[in-house]
Amino acid sequence: NAGVTQTPKFQVLKTGQSMTLQCAQDMNHEYMSWYRQDPGMGLRLIHYSVGAGITDQGEVPNGYNVSRSTTEDFPLRLLSAAPSQTSVYFCASSYSRGAKAQYFGPGTRLLVL
């Protein structure tokens, strides 16, 4: 199993540009989520999904969109990039039922100029 994969590893954007961060998992996990990691602030939840066709907002959703058309994929879209979105983005997945360990992808480092 590849586990949780993310692409790209690193991206530079200009203010106002849009892009999609890809996340995929091959563990048949129902639950998938996106976090951003900023220095001194831990990991903050952006959006999450409990299954195909079901998504919801996390703690810091503004400026991001998600969709979940399949169990495997959970892309994160930046609509109009801003310097405040410079961060490291992690995707994670887990089984939904009960409290289960989440497994993280390798991360995408995003720089918005």
Add this chain to the structure above:
Amino acid sequence: GENVEQHPSTLSVQEGDSAVIKCTYSDSASNYFPWYKQELGKRPQLIIDIRSNVGEKKDQRIAVTLNKTAKHFSLHITETQPEDSAVYFCAASKREEEYGNKLVFGAGTILRVKS
């Protein structure tokens, strides 16, 4: 909503000594408490977790304790080694209806083990 506070923000210990990191949570409905280790430039990786029906859990040199009454839980690392140097995150989660596993993370602790 849930709030998780983590202390200390940095911790330096001598190799072989013990390290303790403490977290407090605000939502008494939280029932799952994982700890993650993140090495520089890498992804967070689960090292140990505990559920609210258990007071303590051990895995070799790592242990976690939970005090539900006081709403705090701690990570204990004994006989620290240089490879334990990393950022450690605590988190809390509660089961929402039949689905959901939203984790709320602490801000992290930078652990440095000096040899």
